[in-house]
Amino acid sequence: MRKGSVLLGLACLLLLARLGSPVRAQGDLPYAESVNCWMELPDGLVEGENVDCGILYVPEDRSDPNSPTIELAFAILYAPAEEAQPDPVIYLAGGPGGNAVDEISGWLDVPYLQDRDLILLDQRGTGYSFPSLNCPEIEESEEGATQACRDRLISEGVNLQAYNSAANAADVADLRVALGYEEWNLYGISYGTRLALTVMRDYPEGIRSVIIDSVYPPEVNSWEEYGQNTADVFDRLFAACAADAGCDAAFPDLWAVFYNTVDALNAEPAAYTGVDPETGSGVDLSLSGTDLINRLFQLMYSTESIPYLPWMIYEVANGNFNALDDLESGAIFEQERSRQEPGEDISDSEGMNLSVECQEEVGFLDEDTALANVPAEPVGLSDNSIEAIQGTFNDCQIWGVAPADPIEMEPVVSDIATLVVAGEFDPITPASWAESAASYLANSFFFVFPGGGHGVIDMNECSQGIMQSFLDDPTLEPDASCIDEMGAVQWALP
Secondary structure (H helix, E strand, O other): OOOOOOHHHHHHHHHHHHHHOOOOOOHOOOEEEEOOOOOOOOOOOOEEOOOEEEEEEOOOOOOOOOOOEEEEEEEEEOOOOOOOOOEEEEOOOOOOOOOOOOHHHHOOOOOOOOOOOOOEEEOOOOOOEEEEEOOOHHOOOOOOOOHHHHHHHHHOOOOHHHHHHHHHHHHHHHHHHHHOOOOEEEEEEHHHHHHHHHHHOOOOOOOOOOOOEEEOOOOHHHHHHHHHHHHHHHHHHHHHHHHHHHHHOOOOHHHHHHHHHHHHHHOEEEEEEEEEEOOOOOEEEEEEEHHHHHHHHHHHHOOHHHHEEEHHHHHHOOOOOHHHOOOOOOOOOOOOOOOOOOOOOOOOHHHHHOOOOOOOOOHHHOOOHHHHHHOOOHHHHHHHHHHHHHHHHHHHHHOOOOOOOOHHHHHOOOOOEEEEEEEEEOOOOOHHHOOOOOOOOEEEEEEEEOOOOOOOOOOOOHHHHHHHHHOOOOOOOOOOOHHHHHOOOOOOOO
16 A cells, blocks of 8 residues: 555545534444544655544444444554555554554654554544543642542543443454555554553454564553562662672662662652753752652653663762753753653543553452552652552542453463563563563564663664564564673663
8 A cells, every 4th residue: 555545545435425424323333534634744744645644433332332433543654665565553552541643753764664654543532532531630630630530521421431452452453444454563562562462362353463562461460569560670770780890880889879868858858940841941849759769760661761870869869859850851862852752741641541440450459469569668669659559549449430351351362473572671561571471472572672661662773673574574583683782781870
Protein backbone atom coordinates (compact mmCIF):
# COMPACT_ATOMS: atom_id res chain seq x y z
CA MET A 1 0.00 0.00 0.00
CA ARG A 2 1.33 3.45 -0.89
CA LYS A 3 0.91 6.91 0.43
CA GLY A 4 -2.69 7.88 1.03
CA SER A 5 -4.10 4.68 -0.49
CA VAL A 6 -5.67 3.32 2.69
CA LEU A 7 -7.68 6.30 3.81
CA LEU A 8 -8.33 7.77 0.37
CA GLY A 9 -10.00 4.48 -0.44
CA LEU A 10 -11.99 4.71 2.76
CA ALA A 11 -13.01 8.24 1.90
CA CYS A 12 -14.44 7.13 -1.41
CA LEU A 13 -16.24 4.10 -0.04
CA LEU A 14 -17.39 5.38 3.33
CA LEU A 15 -17.68 9.12 3.64
CA LEU A 16 -20.55 9.54 1.21
CA ALA A 17 -22.34 6.52 2.64
CA ARG A 18 -21.97 7.80 6.21
CA LEU A 19 -22.74 11.46 5.54
CA GLY A 20 -25.75 12.55 7.53
CA SER A 21 -25.72 9.38 9.68
CA PRO A 22 -23.85 10.32 12.86
CA VAL A 23 -25.63 7.66 14.92
CA ARG A 24 -25.31 4.11 13.69
CA ALA A 25 -26.86 0.86 14.85
CA GLN A 26 -24.38 -1.54 16.42
CA GLY A 27 -24.90 -3.92 13.50
CA ASP A 28 -23.24 -1.38 11.19
CA LEU A 29 -20.13 -1.19 13.35
CA PRO A 30 -17.20 -1.08 13.17
CA TYR A 31 -16.33 1.30 10.37
CA ALA A 32 -13.59 3.83 9.72
CA GLU A 33 -13.54 7.14 7.92
CA SER A 34 -10.99 9.76 6.97
CA VAL A 35 -10.89 13.07 8.87
CA ASN A 36 -8.62 16.08 9.05
CA CYS A 37 -5.74 15.54 11.45
CA TRP A 38 -6.22 17.00 14.92
CA MET A 39 -2.59 17.63 15.81
CA GLU A 40 -0.10 20.14 14.49
CA LEU A 41 2.07 18.30 11.99
CA PRO A 42 5.84 18.72 12.15
CA ASP A 43 7.88 19.95 9.21
CA GLY A 44 8.11 17.33 6.50
CA LEU A 45 4.68 15.80 7.08
CA VAL A 46 1.94 16.69 4.61
CA GLU A 47 -1.59 15.51 5.28
CA GLY A 48 -2.87 13.32 2.47
CA GLU A 49 0.65 12.68 1.21
CA ASN A 50 2.72 11.04 3.93
CA VAL A 51 0.25 11.08 6.82
CA ASP A 52 -3.50 10.57 7.15
CA CYS A 53 -5.88 10.59 10.09
CA GLY A 54 -9.15 8.81 10.71
CA ILE A 55 -11.77 7.68 13.17
CA LEU A 56 -12.80 4.11 13.91
CA TYR A 57 -16.37 3.84 15.20
CA VAL A 58 -17.06 0.94 17.56
CA PRO A 59 -19.62 0.06 20.25
CA GLU A 60 -18.68 1.16 23.74
CA ASP A 61 -19.98 -2.19 25.02
CA ARG A 62 -20.05 -5.00 22.48
CA SER A 63 -22.25 -7.12 24.78
CA ASP A 64 -25.04 -4.50 24.69
CA PRO A 65 -27.00 -4.21 21.40
CA ASN A 66 -28.06 -0.71 22.44
CA SER A 67 -24.57 0.43 23.33
CA PRO A 68 -23.52 3.97 22.45
CA THR A 69 -20.97 4.36 19.66
CA ILE A 70 -17.53 5.66 20.59
CA GLU A 71 -14.84 7.18 18.37
CA LEU A 72 -11.24 6.01 18.23
CA ALA A 73 -8.70 8.36 16.70
CA PHE A 74 -5.87 6.97 14.60
CA ALA A 75 -3.16 8.21 12.26
CA ILE A 76 -1.17 6.48 9.54
CA LEU A 77 2.41 7.61 8.97
CA TYR A 78 3.43 6.30 5.58
CA ALA A 79 6.89 4.80 5.10
CA PRO A 80 9.35 6.97 3.15
CA ALA A 81 10.47 4.04 0.99
CA GLU A 82 8.83 3.89 -2.42
CA GLU A 83 8.42 0.12 -2.14
CA ALA A 84 7.02 -0.25 1.35
CA GLN A 85 6.25 -3.62 2.87
CA PRO A 86 2.55 -4.53 2.85
CA ASP A 87 2.40 -5.25 6.59
CA PRO A 88 2.47 -2.08 8.72
CA VAL A 89 3.38 -1.70 12.38
CA ILE A 90 0.66 -0.63 14.80
CA TYR A 91 1.98 1.06 17.93
CA LEU A 92 0.15 0.37 21.19
CA ALA A 93 0.91 3.06 23.77
CA GLY A 94 1.48 2.51 27.46
CA GLY A 95 -0.21 3.80 30.56
CA PRO A 96 -2.83 2.48 30.63
CA GLY A 97 -4.16 5.80 29.45
CA GLY A 98 -1.33 7.07 27.25
CA ASN A 99 -2.07 8.49 23.83
CA ALA A 100 -0.25 7.81 20.57
CA VAL A 101 -1.53 10.10 17.82
CA ASP A 102 -0.27 13.36 19.34
CA GLU A 103 3.28 11.96 19.53
CA ILE A 104 3.61 11.47 15.79
CA SER A 105 6.61 13.81 15.53
CA GLY A 106 8.68 11.39 17.63
CA TRP A 107 8.39 8.71 14.96
CA LEU A 108 10.03 10.58 12.09
CA ASP A 109 13.21 8.98 10.73
CA VAL A 110 13.00 5.89 12.96
CA PRO A 111 15.37 3.40 11.25
CA TYR A 112 13.17 0.30 11.47
CA LEU A 113 10.16 2.13 9.98
CA GLN A 114 11.75 3.23 6.72
CA ASP A 115 9.95 0.52 4.75
CA ARG A 116 6.81 0.02 6.84
CA ASP A 117 3.84 2.25 7.51
CA LEU A 118 3.15 3.08 11.15
CA ILE A 119 -0.34 3.20 12.61
CA LEU A 120 -0.88 5.20 15.79
CA LEU A 121 -4.10 4.45 17.68
CA ASP A 122 -5.49 6.44 20.55
CA GLN A 123 -7.03 3.64 22.59
CA ARG A 124 -10.58 4.06 23.86
CA GLY A 125 -10.85 6.80 26.44
CA THR A 126 -7.48 8.36 25.54
CA GLY A 127 -6.00 11.17 23.48
CA TYR A 128 -8.23 12.40 20.66
CA SER A 129 -10.65 9.49 21.02
CA PHE A 130 -14.17 10.22 22.27
CA PRO A 131 -15.30 10.08 24.97
CA SER A 132 -12.13 10.95 26.82
CA LEU A 133 -11.59 9.52 30.29
CA ASN A 134 -9.07 12.21 31.07
CA CYS A 135 -9.44 13.55 34.62
CA PRO A 136 -8.44 17.23 34.92
CA GLU A 137 -9.69 16.98 38.50
CA ILE A 138 -6.82 14.60 39.28
CA GLU A 139 -4.28 16.56 37.22
CA GLU A 140 -5.15 19.70 39.20
CA SER A 141 -5.01 17.81 42.54
CA GLU A 142 -8.52 18.79 43.54
CA GLU A 143 -9.82 17.52 46.85
CA GLY A 144 -11.84 14.35 46.24
CA ALA A 145 -10.52 14.34 42.65
CA THR A 146 -11.07 10.64 41.91
CA GLN A 147 -14.67 10.77 43.09
CA ALA A 148 -15.29 14.01 41.20
CA CYS A 149 -13.95 12.58 37.95
CA ARG A 150 -15.94 9.37 38.35
CA ASP A 151 -19.15 11.27 39.03
CA ARG A 152 -18.63 13.56 36.04
CA LEU A 153 -17.91 10.73 33.61
CA ILE A 154 -20.92 8.73 34.76
CA SER A 155 -23.14 11.81 34.45
CA GLU A 156 -21.88 12.12 30.85
CA GLY A 157 -23.05 8.57 30.16
CA VAL A 158 -19.65 6.84 30.18
CA ASN A 159 -19.72 3.15 31.12
CA LEU A 160 -16.49 2.85 33.10
CA GLN A 161 -16.67 -0.95 33.00
CA ALA A 162 -16.33 -0.93 29.20
CA TYR A 163 -12.81 0.47 29.24
CA ASN A 164 -10.43 -2.47 29.61
CA SER A 165 -7.90 -4.58 27.75
CA ALA A 166 -10.40 -7.01 26.24
CA ALA A 167 -12.40 -4.15 24.71
CA ASN A 168 -9.16 -2.47 23.61
CA ALA A 169 -8.05 -5.68 21.90
CA ALA A 170 -11.35 -5.95 20.02
CA ASP A 171 -10.86 -2.36 18.85
CA VAL A 172 -7.38 -3.17 17.54
CA ALA A 173 -8.67 -6.21 15.66
CA ASP A 174 -11.53 -4.16 14.21
CA LEU A 175 -9.12 -1.49 12.97
CA ARG A 176 -7.06 -3.99 10.99
CA VAL A 177 -10.17 -5.25 9.24
CA ALA A 178 -11.58 -1.76 8.67
CA LEU A 179 -8.33 -0.60 7.05
CA GLY A 180 -8.13 -3.71 4.88
CA TYR A 181 -4.75 -5.05 5.99
CA GLU A 182 -4.27 -8.80 5.57
CA GLU A 183 -1.68 -8.78 8.33
CA TRP A 184 0.32 -6.39 10.46
CA ASN A 185 2.88 -6.25 13.27
CA LEU A 186 1.98 -5.28 16.85
CA TYR A 187 4.42 -3.09 18.75
CA GLY A 188 3.60 -2.37 22.39
CA ILE A 189 5.48 -0.60 25.18
CA SER A 190 4.57 -0.88 28.88
CA TYR A 191 0.77 -1.31 29.15
CA GLY A 192 0.80 -1.59 25.36
CA THR A 193 2.52 -4.96 25.85
CA ARG A 194 -0.42 -6.18 27.93
CA LEU A 195 -2.75 -5.02 25.18
CA ALA A 196 -0.62 -6.74 22.53
CA LEU A 197 -0.72 -9.98 24.52
CA THR A 198 -4.50 -9.67 24.82
CA VAL A 199 -4.83 -9.22 21.05
CA MET A 200 -2.62 -12.29 20.56
CA ARG A 201 -4.91 -14.27 22.85
CA ASP A 202 -8.29 -13.09 21.57
CA TYR A 203 -7.68 -12.09 17.93
CA PRO A 204 -4.57 -13.86 16.59
CA GLU A 205 -5.77 -13.62 12.98
CA GLY A 206 -3.72 -11.28 10.83
CA ILE A 207 -0.80 -10.88 13.25
CA ARG A 208 2.51 -11.36 11.45
CA SER A 209 4.71 -10.61 14.47
CA VAL A 210 4.69 -8.92 17.87
CA ILE A 211 7.24 -6.71 19.63
CA ILE A 212 6.73 -6.18 23.35
CA ASP A 213 9.06 -3.78 25.15
CA SER A 214 9.07 -3.35 28.96
CA VAL A 215 6.43 -5.98 29.52
CA TYR A 216 3.39 -5.81 31.80
CA PRO A 217 1.97 -9.33 31.45
CA PRO A 218 -1.39 -10.36 32.92
CA GLU A 219 0.00 -13.11 35.17
CA VAL A 220 1.91 -10.77 37.50
CA ASN A 221 0.49 -9.46 40.78
CA SER A 222 1.71 -5.94 40.21
CA TRP A 223 0.68 -4.12 43.37
CA GLU A 224 1.50 -7.07 45.62
CA GLU A 225 5.03 -6.95 44.15
CA TYR A 226 5.31 -3.16 44.06
CA GLY A 227 7.19 -2.57 47.31
CA GLN A 228 9.80 -5.27 46.72
CA ASN A 229 10.25 -4.40 43.04
CA THR A 230 10.85 -0.75 43.91
CA ALA A 231 13.40 -1.62 46.58
CA ASP A 232 15.11 -4.04 44.19
CA VAL A 233 15.58 -1.55 41.36
CA PHE A 234 16.96 1.12 43.69
CA ASP A 235 19.38 -1.45 45.15
CA ARG A 236 20.34 -2.52 41.63
CA LEU A 237 21.26 1.06 40.75
CA PHE A 238 23.37 1.58 43.87
CA ALA A 239 25.08 -1.81 43.49
CA ALA A 240 25.95 -1.11 39.86
CA CYS A 241 27.68 2.13 40.84
CA ALA A 242 29.52 0.41 43.70
CA ALA A 243 30.71 -2.33 41.32
CA ASP A 244 32.29 0.23 38.99
CA ALA A 245 35.65 1.52 40.27
CA GLY A 246 35.20 4.99 38.82
CA CYS A 247 31.62 5.43 40.01
CA ASP A 248 32.41 4.06 43.46
CA ALA A 249 35.37 6.40 43.85
CA ALA A 250 33.40 9.44 42.72
CA PHE A 251 30.22 8.59 44.63
CA PRO A 252 31.07 6.30 47.57
CA ASP A 253 28.37 4.83 49.81
CA LEU A 254 25.68 5.89 47.36
CA TRP A 255 22.99 3.82 49.09
CA ALA A 256 23.62 5.52 52.44
CA VAL A 257 24.00 8.99 50.92
CA PHE A 258 20.67 8.68 49.12
CA TYR A 259 18.63 7.41 52.05
CA ASN A 260 20.25 9.81 54.52
CA THR A 261 19.28 12.62 52.16
CA VAL A 262 15.73 11.28 51.95
CA ASP A 263 15.45 11.22 55.73
CA ALA A 264 16.88 14.75 56.06
CA LEU A 265 14.53 16.17 53.42
CA ASN A 266 11.52 14.47 54.97
CA ALA A 267 12.46 16.00 58.33
CA GLU A 268 12.92 19.44 56.73
CA PRO A 269 11.96 19.88 53.07
CA ALA A 270 14.31 22.11 51.11
CA ALA A 271 13.10 25.42 49.69
CA TYR A 272 14.93 26.60 46.58
CA THR A 273 14.53 28.67 43.43
CA GLY A 274 14.00 26.67 40.27
CA VAL A 275 13.21 27.60 36.68
CA ASP A 276 9.74 27.50 35.18
CA PRO A 277 10.21 25.36 32.03
CA GLU A 278 7.54 27.33 30.14
CA THR A 279 8.55 30.90 30.99
CA GLY A 280 12.21 30.49 31.93
CA SER A 281 11.64 32.67 34.99
CA GLY A 282 12.47 31.76 38.57
CA VAL A 283 9.93 29.90 40.64
CA ASP A 284 9.86 28.94 44.32
CA LEU A 285 10.01 25.17 44.80
CA SER A 286 10.33 22.70 47.65
CA LEU A 287 11.78 19.20 47.82
CA SER A 288 10.93 16.54 50.41
CA GLY A 289 12.46 13.10 50.74
CA THR A 290 9.30 11.59 49.30
CA ASP A 291 9.60 13.95 46.33
CA LEU A 292 13.20 12.84 45.78
CA ILE A 293 12.21 9.16 45.79
CA ASN A 294 9.38 9.74 43.33
CA ARG A 295 11.49 11.86 41.02
CA LEU A 296 14.39 9.39 41.02
CA PHE A 297 11.89 6.63 40.24
CA GLN A 298 10.59 8.60 37.24
CA LEU A 299 14.10 9.40 36.02
CA MET A 300 14.87 5.69 35.87
CA TYR A 301 12.31 5.39 33.07
CA SER A 302 14.77 7.31 30.88
CA THR A 303 17.79 5.34 29.69
CA GLU A 304 19.72 8.53 28.89
CA SER A 305 19.26 9.80 32.47
CA ILE A 306 20.51 6.69 34.26
CA PRO A 307 24.28 7.37 33.92
CA TYR A 308 23.75 10.75 35.66
CA LEU A 309 21.77 9.48 38.66
CA PRO A 310 24.72 8.96 41.07
CA TRP A 311 25.94 12.48 40.22
CA MET A 312 22.45 13.90 40.76
CA ILE A 313 22.07 12.18 44.14
CA TYR A 314 25.36 13.63 45.36
CA GLU A 315 24.49 17.09 44.04
CA VAL A 316 21.16 17.05 45.88
CA ALA A 317 22.84 15.74 49.02
CA ASN A 318 25.20 18.72 48.81
CA GLY A 319 22.38 21.23 48.38
CA ASN A 320 22.33 21.64 44.58
CA PHE A 321 18.64 20.88 44.13
CA ASN A 322 18.61 22.38 40.62
CA ALA A 323 20.62 19.37 39.43
CA LEU A 324 17.45 17.31 39.76
CA ASP A 325 15.48 19.83 37.70
CA ASP A 326 18.21 19.98 35.04
CA LEU A 327 18.24 16.21 34.66
CA GLU A 328 14.46 16.01 34.39
CA SER A 329 14.25 18.77 31.79
CA GLY A 330 17.04 17.33 29.66
CA ALA A 331 19.10 20.51 30.09
CA ILE A 332 22.00 18.36 31.26
CA PHE A 333 22.12 16.89 27.74
CA GLU A 334 22.03 20.38 26.15
CA GLN A 335 18.99 19.41 24.09
CA GLU A 336 15.28 18.91 24.34
CA ARG A 337 14.08 15.34 24.33
CA SER A 338 12.79 14.34 20.93
CA ARG A 339 10.22 11.89 22.21
CA GLN A 340 8.38 11.89 25.51
CA GLU A 341 9.19 9.08 27.87
CA PRO A 342 6.32 6.84 29.00
CA GLY A 343 4.36 8.48 31.77
CA GLU A 344 5.42 12.07 30.91
CA ASP A 345 2.53 12.97 28.61
CA ILE A 346 0.30 15.51 30.39
CA SER A 347 -2.73 14.36 28.40
CA ASP A 348 -2.62 10.81 29.74
CA SER A 349 -6.09 9.58 30.67
CA GLU A 350 -6.27 8.94 34.40
CA GLY A 351 -9.79 7.53 34.11
CA MET A 352 -8.73 4.92 31.55
CA ASN A 353 -5.84 4.01 33.81
CA LEU A 354 -8.19 3.47 36.74
CA SER A 355 -10.71 1.45 34.73
CA VAL A 356 -8.03 -0.95 33.49
CA GLU A 357 -5.96 -1.22 36.66
CA CYS A 358 -8.95 -1.56 38.98
CA GLN A 359 -10.60 -4.24 36.83
CA GLU A 360 -7.56 -6.28 35.85
CA GLU A 361 -5.11 -5.92 38.73
CA VAL A 362 -6.41 -4.42 41.97
CA GLY A 363 -9.71 -6.29 41.68
CA PHE A 364 -7.83 -9.59 42.07
CA LEU A 365 -5.27 -8.51 44.66
CA ASP A 366 -5.22 -8.17 48.43
CA GLU A 367 -4.19 -4.85 49.97
CA ASP A 368 -2.95 -6.43 53.20
CA THR A 369 -0.71 -8.78 51.22
CA ALA A 370 0.62 -5.88 49.15
CA LEU A 371 1.45 -3.92 52.31
CA ALA A 372 3.01 -6.93 54.03
CA ASN A 373 5.32 -7.43 51.04
CA VAL A 374 6.86 -3.95 51.40
CA PRO A 375 10.38 -4.22 52.88
CA ALA A 376 10.51 -2.49 56.28
CA GLU A 377 13.85 -0.82 55.55
CA PRO A 378 14.86 1.74 54.53
CA VAL A 379 12.02 3.57 56.21
CA GLY A 380 11.77 6.41 53.69
CA LEU A 381 11.30 4.05 50.77
CA SER A 382 8.99 1.79 52.78
CA ASP A 383 6.70 4.68 53.70
CA ASN A 384 6.63 5.84 50.09
CA SER A 385 5.60 2.40 48.78
CA ILE A 386 2.94 2.01 51.46
CA GLU A 387 1.44 5.37 50.52
CA ALA A 388 1.36 4.44 46.82
CA ILE A 389 -0.32 1.09 47.49
CA GLN A 390 -2.92 2.52 49.86
CA GLY A 391 -3.69 5.34 47.43
CA THR A 392 -4.24 2.93 44.54
CA PHE A 393 -6.52 0.58 46.46
CA ASN A 394 -8.48 3.55 47.79
CA ASP A 395 -8.89 5.03 44.31
CA CYS A 396 -10.14 1.70 42.98
CA GLN A 397 -12.71 1.47 45.74
CA ILE A 398 -13.96 4.91 44.68
CA TRP A 399 -13.86 4.08 40.97
CA GLY A 400 -16.28 1.23 41.60
CA VAL A 401 -15.69 -1.10 38.66
CA ALA A 402 -16.06 -4.87 39.09
CA PRO A 403 -13.14 -7.26 38.57
CA ALA A 404 -12.63 -8.42 34.99
CA ASP A 405 -12.98 -11.98 33.76
CA PRO A 406 -10.33 -14.06 35.60
CA ILE A 407 -8.66 -14.80 32.27
CA GLU A 408 -7.14 -11.32 32.57
CA MET A 409 -4.83 -12.67 35.28
CA GLU A 410 -3.66 -15.69 33.31
CA PRO A 411 -0.53 -15.86 31.12
CA VAL A 412 -0.98 -15.62 27.37
CA VAL A 413 0.10 -18.75 25.51
CA SER A 414 0.87 -18.23 21.83
CA ASP A 415 3.10 -19.41 18.99
CA ILE A 416 3.10 -16.06 17.19
CA ALA A 417 6.66 -14.84 16.57
CA THR A 418 7.44 -12.33 19.34
CA LEU A 419 10.40 -10.15 20.25
CA VAL A 420 10.49 -9.57 24.02
CA VAL A 421 12.85 -6.93 25.43
CA ALA A 422 13.50 -5.32 28.80
CA GLY A 423 15.80 -2.78 30.46
CA GLU A 424 18.14 -3.55 33.34
CA PHE A 425 16.99 -0.57 35.43
CA ASP A 426 13.32 -0.42 34.45
CA PRO A 427 11.62 0.83 37.64
CA ILE A 428 8.05 -0.23 36.87
CA THR A 429 8.14 -3.36 34.66
CA PRO A 430 11.12 -5.45 35.79
CA ALA A 431 12.92 -7.74 33.38
CA SER A 432 11.56 -10.73 35.31
CA TRP A 433 8.08 -9.84 34.03
CA ALA A 434 9.29 -9.88 30.43
CA GLU A 435 11.00 -13.21 31.03
CA SER A 436 7.76 -14.61 32.46
CA ALA A 437 5.78 -13.52 29.39
CA ALA A 438 8.40 -14.97 27.04
CA SER A 439 8.26 -18.35 28.79
CA TYR A 440 4.69 -18.84 27.51
CA LEU A 441 5.44 -17.71 23.95
CA ALA A 442 6.80 -20.65 22.00
CA ASN A 443 8.37 -18.58 19.22
CA SER A 444 9.78 -15.71 21.25
CA PHE A 445 13.22 -14.12 21.53
CA PHE A 446 14.04 -12.48 24.87
CA PHE A 447 16.75 -9.87 25.48
CA VAL A 448 17.68 -7.63 28.41
CA PHE A 449 19.56 -4.42 27.60
CA PRO A 450 22.21 -3.41 30.18
CA GLY A 451 21.77 0.15 31.39
CA GLY A 452 18.28 0.33 29.93
CA GLY A 453 15.30 2.01 31.52
CA HIS A 454 11.65 1.75 30.49
CA GLY A 455 11.18 1.42 26.74
CA VAL A 456 14.46 0.21 25.24
CA ILE A 457 13.88 -0.51 21.53
CA ASP A 458 15.08 2.99 20.66
CA MET A 459 17.93 2.86 23.18
CA ASN A 460 20.78 2.73 20.64
CA GLU A 461 21.87 1.28 17.30
CA CYS A 462 22.10 -2.19 18.86
CA SER A 463 18.49 -2.28 20.02
CA GLN A 464 17.22 -0.69 16.81
CA GLY A 465 19.17 -3.19 14.73
CA ILE A 466 17.64 -6.10 16.62
CA MET A 467 14.19 -4.62 16.00
CA GLN A 468 14.97 -4.23 12.28
CA SER A 469 16.26 -7.80 11.97
CA PHE A 470 13.19 -9.17 13.69
CA LEU A 471 10.80 -7.25 11.46
CA ASP A 472 12.71 -8.40 8.38
CA ASP A 473 12.22 -12.05 9.35
CA PRO A 474 10.39 -12.82 12.62
CA THR A 475 11.12 -16.54 12.27
CA LEU A 476 14.87 -16.08 12.75
CA GLU A 477 16.50 -15.13 16.04
CA PRO A 478 18.14 -11.70 15.64
CA ASP A 479 21.89 -11.42 16.02
CA ALA A 480 22.17 -9.89 19.50
CA SER A 481 25.94 -10.06 19.90
CA CYS A 482 25.97 -6.27 20.15
CA ILE A 483 24.34 -6.54 23.60
CA ASP A 484 27.48 -8.19 24.99
CA GLU A 485 29.56 -5.43 23.42
CA MET A 486 27.54 -2.72 25.18
CA GLY A 487 29.00 -3.55 28.58
CA ALA A 488 27.99 -1.90 31.82
CA VAL A 489 26.68 1.63 32.27
CA GLN A 490 29.16 4.40 31.41
CA TRP A 491 28.58 6.54 34.48
CA ALA A 492 28.81 10.34 34.20
CA LEU A 493 31.76 11.16 36.44
CA PRO A 494 33.03 14.56 37.61
